[in-house]
Amino acid sequence: MKSATEYLWFETKRRKELVNITEALQKIVAKSGVAEGLCLASAMHITAGIWVNDEEPGLKEDLQDWLEKLAPAGDYRHHATGEDNGDAHLKRTLLGHQAVLPVTKGRLDLGPWEQIFYAEFDGQRKKRVVVKVLGE
Amino acid sequence: MKSATEYLWFETKRRKELVNITEALQKIVAKSGVAEGLCLASAMHITAGIWVNDEEPGLKEDLQDWLEKLAPAGDYRHHATGEDNGDAHLKRTLLGHQAVLPVTKGRLDLGPWEQIFYAEFDGQRKKRVVVKVLGE
């Protein structure tokens, strides 16, 4: 059995941003030597998530609009702590904060259009994604 | 350590459909020979998801109504590409596109009412779910 653990660091220029991490994950899988297994990618900060969908600019804007509509910036009880990112916690919840990706023959076993994105909702500071590969 | 990979194919008659795949997954687990481990089921097309809930017709209609309310069919920027399925991408996002199921004593270790569904939001064409079993 083999395992590998790596951390991807992000410091986005904008507060909200989608960063395609598919190639970064493929490299971690290749380096791990795992041929058959699972690869977990999980956002370690609670105002960021992981999205598995299409690298299409219009859709990415649609997603941001939709998240803003369902989990809008605004007043939250959480802001009594001095934070102003209540919406970012809810956006992470709505989108999901992790993905488990199958590894087959040493590669991420993705559908034809599946791309993996780090979804930042409160950026402009250093944040991490943990990547854990497990298999043989 | 053992692993198994299989692909379930779907071509639903309707555009939106919930297909119960619990027994199909149980068979893949049994065939894999894995007694203790994890089973990932992940929709490989970005307009479909996986739902773990109740095989109850009323609830399944409730789910579809609710998804339509929160991620309605309509105009999306994505449609500038010629597609008309922007809502299906968002419905997949809302529902979730995968489940990781525990395998115990050679069977999916599910709660009393847990059933696993392939959730199609843009069907009437061939699409796949990847199933990866990992364990011992």
Add this chain to the structure above:
Amino acid sequence: MKSATEYLWFETKRRKELVNITEALQKIVAKSGVAEGLCLASAMHITAGIWVNDEEPGLKEDLQDWLEKLAPAGDYRHHATGEDNGDAHLKRTLLGHQAVLPVTKGRLDLGPWEQIFYAEFDGQRKKRVVVKVLGE
């Protein structure tokens, strides 16, 4: 390869409740002897979920308000069965029903503020979470 399976039981006093299970999971991981691997925590009842976010009282209230807004209690077709918990099925769907947690050096490999919660939406009766640890 090592694996461990345990079940956490809950019987919440209120119908809706968030129960922090981070330490309970850490203990299961420690007992399993797994140093590098994955830990699945999955709500076995279809009206409960798992949330990975902040142990902050205001945010926890924000979450409940938000879930109530997007998946409100009310009339559902599911209630024709005699149940009155249609909203709880949708809240589980919105929040997500499981988390896969990385295990590194024998501990859950969490971000600085990540805590794991059992999210009950139809409590006051006995319900379970399955925990499966897999690794080496």
